[in-house]
């Protein structure tokens with residue numbers, strides 16, 4: 414079920430039958446995130462996490478646990494092993510879980526508003542043929558610069574003009 418939902422939501426999904434299979438797949442595919450249960454045949458989720466930690470290829474891949482076991486000792490063990498999140502089945506809809514998983518490895522984004530008389534803002538508006546008041550043609554909201562943090566250490570961003578009101582991409 415989750416494989417189908419993650420796939421629908423734009424993730425490339427590799428499925429695994431059990432912990433051993435999952436470990437093998439993680440090493441081969443080095444995914445952005447691993448979504449696992451605890452109770453699985455052959456190798457359980459915790460044993461798999463321990464093995465992932467020992468391999469430099471997989472040690473930094475964020476692991477998210479979804480389990481029907483909500484026991485505090487399981488949640489504690491998941492934290493100790495560095496799990497990024499622990500979802501007790503039934504507490505969130507699958508779509509809420511997908512959104513939370515997405516948020517784990519999506520880069521933070523900041524919306525920055527312009528002042529037209531500052532530095533190159535007017536020049537940029539001319540160059541991009543945007544109206545000088547930076548209003549969205551669809552909803553009259555403010556066009557802002559949505560900046561995604563690419564590299565926190567070097568303070569590098571990628572940026573795109575978007576409407577703060579309707580999210581439209583063209584000013």
Ligand SMILES: [Zn+2]
Nearest residue numbers: 549552576579
């Ligand atoms: Zn708009």
